[in-house]
Amino acid sequence: MSQMAMPDPASAFRQRSRSAVDDSAQRQNFRSAMDYLQAKRRTQFPDEQELVGLRDLGEAIRRYSLANLPRLLEQLEQNLTANGIRVHWAENAEEANAIALAIARRVEARRIVKGKSMVSEEIGFNHAMQAAGIEALESDMGEYIVQLAGETPSHIIMPAIHKTKQAIAALFVEKIPGVEYTEDVDALIQIGRRVLRRKFAEADIGLSGVNFAVAETGTLCLVENEGNGRMCTTVPRVHIAVTGIEKVVEKLEHVPPLFSLLTRSATGQAVTTYLNLISHPRQPGEKDGPEEVHLILIDNGRSQAYADAQLRTTLQCIRCGACMNHCPVYARIGGHAYGTTYPGPIGAIVSPHMLGLAATYPLAFASTLCHACVEVCPVRIPITDLLIRLRNEAQAQPGTVNASLRGSGAARTALVSAIWNAWALIYSRLGLYCLTSWFMSRGRALSPIEQGAWTRSRTPLTPAPRRLRDLLKDRRP
Amino acid sequence: MSARERILERLRAAPSLPEVLPDVAGWFAAHRRNEDLAQRVARLRSGLEGYHAEVHDTTDADWPDLLLRIAATKHLRNLLIGTDTLHGATLEARALDTPQLVPYDRSIESWRDRLFDAIDASLTLARSAIADTGSLILWPDAREPRLMSLVPPVHFVLLDAATIHADFHSAMVAENWQAGLPTNALLISGPSKTADIQQTLAYGAHGPRELIVLLRHGPGDMA
Numbered sequence: 001m002s003q004m005a006m007p008d009p010a011s012a013f014r015q016r017s018r019s020a021v022d023d024s025a026q027r028q029n030f031r032s033a034m035d036y037l038q039a040k041r042r043t044q045f046p047d048e049q050e051l052v053g054l055r056d057l058g059e060a061i062r063r064y065s066l067a068n069l070p071r072l073l074e075q076l077e078q079n080l081t082a083n084g085i086r087v088h089w090a091e092n093a094e095e096a097n098a099i100a101l102a103i104a105r106r107v108e109a110r111r112i113v114k115g116k117s118m119v120s121e122e123i124g125f126n127h128a129m130q131a132a133g134i135e136a137l138e139s140d141m142g143e144y145i146v147q148l149a150g151e152t153p154s155h156i157i158m159p160a161i162h163k164t165k166q167a168i169a170a171l172f173v174e175k176i177p178g179v180e181y182t183e184d185v186d187a188l189i190q191i192g193r194r195v196l197r198r199k200f201a202e203a204d205i206g207l208s209g210v211n212f213a214v215a216e217t218g219t220l221c222l223v224e225n226e227g228n229g230r231m232c233t234t235v236p237r238v239h240i241a242v243t244g245i246e247k248v249v250e251k252l253e254h255v256p257p258l259f260s261l262l263t264r265s266a267t268g269q270a271v272t273t274y275l276n277l278i279s280h281p282r283q284p285g286e287k288d289g290p291e292e293v294h295l296i297l298i299d300n301g302r303s304q305a306y307a308d309a310q311l312r313t314t315l316q317c318i319r320c321g322a323c324m325n326h327c328p329v330y331a332r333i334g335g336h337a338y339g340t341t342y343p344g345p346i347g348a349i350v351s352p353h354m355l356g357l358a359a360t361y362p363l364a365f366a367s368t369l370c371h372a373c374v375e376v377c378p379v380r381i382p383i384t385d386l387l388i389r390l391r392n393e394a395q396a397q398p399g400t401v402n403a404s405l406r407g408s409g410a411a412r413t414a415l416v417s418a419i420w421n422a423w424a425l426i427y428s429r430l431g432l433y434c435l436t437s438w439f440m441s442r443g444r445a446l447s448p449i450e451q452g453a454w455t456r457s458r459t460p461l462t463p464a465p466r467r468l469r470d471l472l473k474d475r476r477p
Numbered sequence: 478m479s480a481r482e483r484i485l486e487r488l489r490a491a492p493s494l495p496e497v498l499p500d501v502a503g504w505f506a507a508h509r510r511n512e513d514l515a516q517r518v519a520r521l522r523s524g525l526e527g528y529h530a531e532v533h534d535t536t537d538a539d540w541p542d543l544l545l546r547i548a549a550t551k552h553l554r555n556l557l558i559g560t561d562t563l564h565g566a567t568l569e570a571r572a573l574d575t576p577q578l579v580p581y582d583r584s585i586e587s588w589r590d591r592l593f594d595a596i597d598a599s600l601t602l603a604r605s606a607i608a609d610t611g612s613l614i615l616w617p618d619a620r621e622p623r624l625m626s627l628v629p630p631v632h633f634v635l636l637d638a639a640t641i642h643a644d645f646h647s648a649m650v651a652e653n654w655q656a657g658l659p660t661n662a663l664l665i666s667g668p669s670k671t672a673d674i675q676q677t678l679a680y681g682a683h684g685p686r687e688l689i690v691l692l693r694h695g696p697g698d699m700a
Contacts, residue, residue, distance in 0.1 A: 029675075032676075033676055036676045037676075050508065053504065053508070054504075057499055057501065057504050060496070060497075060499035061499050061501070063496045064496040064497070064498060064499055066494075066496075067493075067494050067495055067496040068496075069488055070485050070488040070489050073484075073485065073488075074485070089479070089480040089481035089484055090480055091480045091483060091484065095480055139683070140673070141671045141673040141674070141682060142671075142673035142674075145673070145674070158672070158673060158676070159673070160673055160674070161676075163674075163675075164675060165674050165675045165677070168674055185674045185675065185677040185679050186679045188674055188679075189671060189674065189679040189681070189682060190681070192682075193681065193682060193683060196683065197593055197683070198593075200593075200683075201589050201590065201593050216655055217654070217655060217657065217658050219658055225669065225670050225671060225672075225682065226669055226670070226671045226673075226682035226683045226684070227627055227669035227682060227683035227684025227685075228682070228683040230623075230627050230663075230683075230684065231627065231683055231684075234623045234624055234627065234661070235585070235589075235624070237586075245484065245488075250498075251501075251655065252649055252654055252655045252658075253501045253502065253646060253649060253650070253655070254499075254501060255645075256501070256505070256644070256645040256646045256649070257501060257504070257646075259645070260610075260645075267672070270524070270610050270611070271610035271611070271612055271664070271666045272666070273528070273665065273666055273667050273668070273669055273670055273684070274663065274664065274665060274666075274669075274684075275612075275663065275664035276661070276663060277658060277661065277662040277663070278660070278661055279657075279658040279659065279660060279661070279662070280659070280660040280661075281660070282660065283619075283660055285619040286618070286619045286622065286660060287581060287582075287583065287584045287585060287619065287622040288584065288585040288622045288623050288624045289622075289623055289660055289661065297484075299480075299484045299487075303484060303487040303488055303491070306487070306488055306491050307487065307490070307491045307492075308491075309492055309494055312491075312494070
C-alpha cells in the first residue's frame with residue numbers, strides 16, 4: 001500500500017490523544033474550563049423560546065449570506081474600496097502572507113502587533129513574518145501567553161485555556177526581564193498590559209481578524225473584551241485585516257443578531273466590552289487611526305466546501321467555540337491533540353477543506369455523534385451529519401461520485417477495498433450470493449474471536465445458523 | 478486570471494441554493510419590550526454596573542462639579558478633552574489647576590508617548606446608548622479622536638439619558654446607520670477586561686481600568 005510509507009495521521013492523532021488523556025492536570029484544566037463556559041452560556045439563554053427564535057434568525061442570516069456569497073463579496077469590495085479600504089484576494093495561506101509581506105516591505109515595517117485572529121493562525125502568519133525578519137507579536141493576553149511559551153492556541157476563544165496561573169507566573173518570570181513571581185491574576189494581567197502597551201506604541205502595522213464584514217456599508221466588525229483589538233486597529237499607521245471569504249453579511253442589521261448569538265454562545269456574555277466597527281482609514285482632519293487599511297480575503301479551501309450543498313453549511317460558522325465547549329471528546333483530549341488550527345467539532349468539519357482530508361480525516365472519527373455540538377450551535381450547523389459525510393468521504397473509492405473532496409478515500413486501505421470489491425461481486429451475482437451465504441452459515445464456527453474495534457467492548461459477530469431465505473422457505477405453507 | 482477571478486469563478490460555479498432575506502426588523506419588533514425612558518435608563522444602568530462601570534445621575538448644570546469631585550477622589554492629575562466641544566468648553570471655562578485639562582489638539586504621531594504614559598483620564602461624549610445590553614455608542618471624530626476612549630486608564634463618558642435606545646437594532650435604524658458609517662463606530666460596555674488566565678476576570682486589560690458614566694438627565698426626565 002502506498003499510504004503506508006507516509007506518516008499515518010490516524011496513529012499520530014491517537015498518540016496525541018493518548019498523551020493528552022494521560023496528563024491528568026491538563027484534563028482537570030479543560031474539564032473545569034468547559035464546566036465554567038457551559039454554565040456561563042446557560043445563564044445567557046434563560047428563555048428557551050427566545051433562543052430558538054434567535055438561532056433560527058442567525059441560521060437564516062448565515063444561509064442567506066452564503067446563498068449570495070459571490071455577489072456580496074463584490075459588493076463588499078466595491079464599498080470598502082469607495083471608503084478607502086484596500087481589498088486583496090488570496091487563494092491560500094502563501095498568497096495571503098505574500099500580500100501582507102508586500103505591504104510590510106513597502107511601508108518598511110519592522111514590527112507588527114496582532115489582535116486575536118484565528119485566520120492568521122490558519123495561514124501561519126507569524127512564521128511567515130519572522131522568516132522575513134519582521135516581528136509579529138500577539139497582544140491578546142491569552143495569545144501573548146501562548147506565543148511566549150512557544151505554543152499554539154488550544155481553544156479558538158480562550159487560547160491559553162490549557163495553562164494554569166502557576167504555569168503562567170513561571171513563564172513570565174522566565175521570559176520577561178524584571179518580573180517577580182506572582183500568582184495574582186490581576187498582577188499578571190497588569191504585567192502583560194505594561195509590556196504590550198509599549199509594543200502598541202512602537203508597532204508599524206496592526207493586524208486583526210474580522211468577525212463580520214458588512215457589504216452594504218463597507219464595514220469591518222471586530223468583537224473583543226480586552227481593547228487590544230482596538231489598539232491594533234487604531235495606533236499603528238497601517239492596519240491589515242485578514243478574514244475568510246465566508247464572513248460577509250449583506251446588511252448592517254444582520255450584525256445585531258449574530259453579535260448577540262456570538263458573545264452569548266462563546267463566553268456567556270450578553271455583550272463584549274467592545275464592538276469595533278471600522279469603515280474608513282484616517283480621514284483628513286482626524287488625529288489618530290491608521291492611514292492605510294487593508295482587507296485580505298482568504299479562500300484556503302472554503303470554496304471547496306461551498307461547492308457542495310451539504311458541506312456549504314460548514315461556512316455558516318461564526319467561530320463562537322460553543323461546539324468545543326460542549327464536546328465530550330474535546331473536554332478530554334484538549335485542543336492541541338487535534339493537531340489543527342481549529343480544534344473540536346468545528347475543527348473536524350472545517351480543517352479537511354483547508355488541509356485536505358488525507359491529513360485530517362481522523363478528526364471526523366473523533367466524535368461519539370452525541371449531538372451536543374448540534375444542540376448548542378447558534379447557527380444550527382448540522383455538525384454530526386457533516387462528520388458522517390466526511391467519514392464516508394474518507395472511505396470513498398477515489399474516482400467515484402462519493403469522493404468529491406481533496407483527499408477523499410485517504411482512509412481507505414487495500415484490505416477495505418478488497419472487502420468491498422468482493423462484497424459488490426457477491427451481491428451482484430445471485431448464484432455466487434447463494435453459494436457464499438450457504439458457506440457462511442455452515443462455517444460460522446470459524447468466525448474470528450478478535451474483530452478489531454468491534455470486539456473491544458462487544459461480543460464477536462457471527463453469521464446466523466440459518467439464512468433468511470431458508471427461514472422464509474420454512475414459513476411457506 | 479487573478480486570485481479574485483478564480484475565487485469568484487469557483488463560487489459562481491457552485492450550485493445555486495436561494496434563500497429569502499431574513500426579517501430581522503420583524504424579529505426585533507416582536508421581542509422588543511414596551512418601555513418608557515425611565516425603564517430604559519434603569520436597564521442601561523444595571524447592565525453597565527454589571528460590567529463594572531460606575532454610573533452617576535447628573536444634570537446639565539451639575540455634571541462638571543460631579544466630574545471634578547470624582548477626579549479629586551481618584552487623584553487624577555490630568556484629564557484629556559476633545560477640541561471644539563461644548564462640554565470641553567464648559568470645563569475649560571473653569572480654569573482648573575487639577576485635573577489639568579489636556580486637549581487632544583494634534584495628531585497622535587506627535588505625542589504618542591505622552592498619551593500612553595502620562596495621561597490619567599479622558600472625557601468624551603456618548604452619541605447614544607443601548608438599554609438591552611448596557612452599551613454606550615461612541616462615534617469618535619476629529620474633535621474627540623478614537624484613542625481618547627481607549628488609552629487613558631480612566632474614561633469618563635457624558636451620556637444624555639434621552640438618547641438611550643431599547644436595543645442595538647433600534648439604535649442603528651433610528652440613527653440611520655446604513656446610510657453611512659464614520660471612520661470608527663464603537664459599542665462600549667464597561668472597562669476593558671480579560672478572563673484569559675484560568676477564567677479569572679481581571680479589569681484593565683489593555684484599555685481603561687475604569688469606565689465612569691455621567692448620566693445627564695434633561696429637565697423632564699429625572700427618574
